[in-house]
Amino acid sequence: MAADRIASLTLSHVVLPLENPVSDAKVLTGRQKPLTETVLLFVEVTTEQGFEGMGFSYSKRAGGPAQYAHLKEIAEVAIGQDPSDIAKIYESLMWAGASVGRSGVATQAVAALDVALHDLKARRAGLPLAKLLGAHRDSCRVYNTSGGFLQASVEEIKEKATASLEAGIGGIKIKVGQPDWAEDLRRVAALREHLGDTPFMVDANQQWDRARARRMCRELERFDLIWIEEPLDAWDAVGHADLSRTFDTPIATGEMLTSVPEHMALIDAGYRGIVQPDAPRIGGITPFLKFATLAAHAGLALAPHYAMEIHLHLAAAYPTEPWVEHFEWLNPLFEERIDIRDGRMWVPDRPGLGFTLSDQMRKLTVETAKFSA
Template sequence: MSDTIRSLKLSHVVLPLETPVSDAKVLTGRQKPLTETVLLFVEVTTEDGFEGMGFSYSKRAGGPAQFTHLREVAEVAIGQDPSDIDRIYQSLMWAGASVGRSGVATQAVAALDVALWDLKARRAGLPLAKLIGAYRDSCQVYNTSGGFLQASVEEIKEKATASLEMGIGGIKIKVGQPDWREDLRRVEAVREHLGDGPMMVDANQQWDRARARRMCRELEQHDLVWIEEPLDAWDAVGHADLSRVFDTPIATGEMLTSVPEHMALVDAGYRGIVQPDAPRIGGITPFLRFATLAAHAGLALAPHYAMEIHLHLAAAYPTEPWVEHFEWLNPLFDERIDIHDGRMWVPERAGLGFTLSDQMRALTKDTVTIG
C-alpha cells in the first residue's frame, strides 16, 4: 500500500532583522522600513514515518493571514498519498477557492507544497535538485542584502567587498529614489568600486513608464547584468516593451503570486529575466510549471529570495541562472550553503538539505497540529 499523510505541524514564526532596511518603496512613502520577516513553516509526517519541511514568508503584512488560511484548508491533505503532490495542491486550492487562486491563498499553500517536495526527495535519498533533474551542481550567486537605500555608498562598498571575499559573484543595489540623480550617483560609485564585476540594480517598481525609459537609457553605460522591477510589477506590457528596447536585460516577477500572472509577461512578448518566487507563486509545483513555460520562451531565470529553496530549482533550469543571496534566514536552520568561486553549491544532503534550528523554535509565536 502507498504511504499517507498522518499529520501536519504549522508554525507561525517572526524573525526580526538585525538592522531595519529601506528600499525605494520606503523613500517614496509607500511602505515603512522592513524590520522583520514572518514565516509559515510546515512539517509533514507520514504513516510510514517519513518527514518533510517547507516554508513560505511575508514582509510587512500577510504572515498571520497565511497561517490562518492554511490552518483552515490543510485538513484535506490528511490521508492523501504524499507522492501525489499536484493532486494535493489542487485539493488545497479548491478547499480555499472562495478567496481566489493567488495572493495569500497560494502563498499559504506554498509552505505545504514545499514540504511535500522536501519529503519526496528525502525519501528518495536525493537532494531536491537531483530528484527534479539537475543541469548543474552550482549556480551563479549575487548578494542583495548589502545594497539597501538606508546604507551610505561607503557602507554599500564595504558590504560588497565583504560579499565578494566570501565567494559571492555579483552585487545588487537598490535604486528608485525620488531623486533619480542620486540613484545615478550611487550606481556610478558602486560600479567604479566593483570594476567590471557583475552588478545589478533594483528599482522596486518605483518608476513610471517615462522615467523607466530615461533611467534604463542612462544605466546602459554601466554594463549591468539587469535592471529589476523598473515598473509596477503587474505592468506586463510595460516590462515587455522595455525588454525589447534596451540592451541591458530587464528583470521582474518576484511579486507575482500565480502562474497566470507570470504568463502575462510571456504573452506580452517579454524578453527579459523572470524572477519567480516559489513561496509566492504557490510552491514548487507551480514554480516548475511556469519554469517549463519560461524555458520554452527562451527566458533567463533568477529566482527571488529564499535561496534555501531556489538553489535547487535554479539548478534544474536549462539555462544558466542566478540565485539571490540573503543571509537573513540563516538563524532558522542548522546548516549553511556552500558558497565559493562566485557560485552557490547544491547541498549533497537529501531534500532541501536543511533542518530547523532551536532558534526557529524560540521565534515561533503559534503552532497547530492537524491530523
C-alpha cells in the same frame, strides 16, 4: 511498496526580526515603512511510514498571520492523502479555499505545504531535491542583495560588497528608484567604479513610471549591468515587455507575482527579459515548475527571488544558467549553511532541501497548529 499516507502536519507561525531595519525605494517614496522583520509559515509533514518533510512560505510587512490562518483552515484535507500525489493534494487545497481565489495569500499559504511535500519526496528518495527534479548543474551563479539597501551610505555599501565578494559571492545588487534619480546615478557610478568588472545589478522596486523608466534605463546602459530590476509596477507586463525589447541591458521582473497566469502575462506581452519567480509567492514548487517550463520554452533567463534555501534547487534544474539571490536573513532558522565559493552557490548533497530547523526557529515561533489522522 504499499501507498503511504500523510499522518500529521504541524504548522508554525514564526516572526524573525532583522538585525537592522532596511529601506528600498518604496520607503523613500512614502509607500511603505522600513522592513523590520520577516514572518514565516513553516509546515512539517510526517507520513504513516515515518517519512518527514519541511517547507516554508514567508511575507514581508503584512500577510504573515493571514497565511498561517488560511492554511490552518484548510490543511486538514491533506491528512490521509498519499504524499506522492503532490499535484492532487495541491488541487484539493485550492478547492478547499476556493472562495478566496488562486493567487496571493491563498496560494502563498499552500506553498509552505507544497514545498514540504517536495522536500519529503526527495528525502524519501535519498536525493537532493535538485537531483530528484533533474539537475543541469551542481552549482549556480550567486549575487548578494542584502548589503545594497537605500538606508546605507555608498561607503557602507562598498564595504558590504567587498565583504560579500571576499566570502565567495559572485555578483552585487543595489537598490535604486529613490525620488532623486540623479542620486541613483551617482550611487550606481560609485559602485561600478568600486566593483570593476564584477557582475552588477540594480533594483528599482517598481518606483518608476513608463517615461522615467525609459530615461533611467537609457542612462544606466553605460554601466554594463547584468540587469535592471522592476523598473515599473510589477503587474505592468506590457511596459516591462517594451523595455526588454528596447534596451541592451536586460530587464528583470516577476518576484511580486503570485500565480502562473500573472507570470504568463509577461510572456504573452512579448517579454524578452529575465524572470524572477518566487516559489513561496507563486504558490509553491508545483506552480513554480509549471511556469519554469513555459519560461524555458520562451527562451527566458531565470533569477529566482529570495528564499535561496528553496531556489538553489530549482535554479539548478533550469535548462539555462541562472542566478540565485543570496540573503543571509533566514540563516538563524536552519542548522545548516549553503556552500558558497568561486562566485557560485553549491547544491547541498543532503537529501531534500538539505535543511533542518534550528532551536532558534522554535524560540521565534509565535503559535503552532497540529493536524493528525
